[in-house]
Amino acid sequence: DxxxxxxxxxLxxxxxxxxxxxxxxxxxxxxxFWYRQDPGLGLRLIYFSYDVKMKEKGDIPEGYSVSREKKERFSLILESASTNQTSMYLCASSSLGTSTYEQYFGPGTRLTVT
Amino acid sequence: SQKIEQNSEALNIQEGKTATLTCNYTNYSPAYLQWYRQDPGRGPVFLLLIRENEKEKRKERLKVTFDTTLKQSLFHITASQPADSATYLCARTGAGSYQLTFGKGTKLSVIP
Structure with missing residues (x-):
């Protein structure tokens, strides 16, 4: 699986x-991929990466950065957290080998910034 | 921009009936439409995918249709059960693209 x-x-x-x-x-x-999910707004793409050390901005990259030093690991960084970044953050991966690109998601991190 | 819309935020249905969820898209036809299930506090789980040249796809009690004329996909759950209660998301992708654009989801409640 x-x-x-x-x-x-x-967090x-x-x-x-x-x-x-x-x-x-x-x-x-x-x-x-990194997404955030907020009520009424759905899933929004923050950043994605298609290879080690490669990254592309998604729809809402402001206030975030990412790092991919190894193929299996993708980190999302909030340089200076703000209250409007309180959200559910979801990571996903997909294979280039399938051509259908269905995504597999992690369980999510619910981040609260106070 | 390529949009995808799930018109119903919520759908209540009696156990045993068929649940039908709608997904509409704008502009050009996506290469694929995908459907995911999301339980509260969890990540989405991939269920089914349908290609633009396919009319229908089935998996157990699930059926997805794709109508490029109406720019619409329908997702059916037959003989629905309370355990089917969840939020269902549709997503589109274009040919050669691995990015998905998600709809906001429809929350399905199956009432015993």
């Missing part, structure tokens, strides 16, 4: 703190 894990299920941080969210997948997938 495809497994995508995220470093924390729940509480203070405004201005630097926050690291980590995602690991064990399926040797090339593509990895």
């Amino acid at each position: 495809v497994k995508v894990t995220q470093s924390s299920r729940y 509480v941080k203070r405004t201005g703190e630097k926050v690291f969210l980590e995602c690991v997948q064990d399926m040797d997938h090339e593509n990895m």
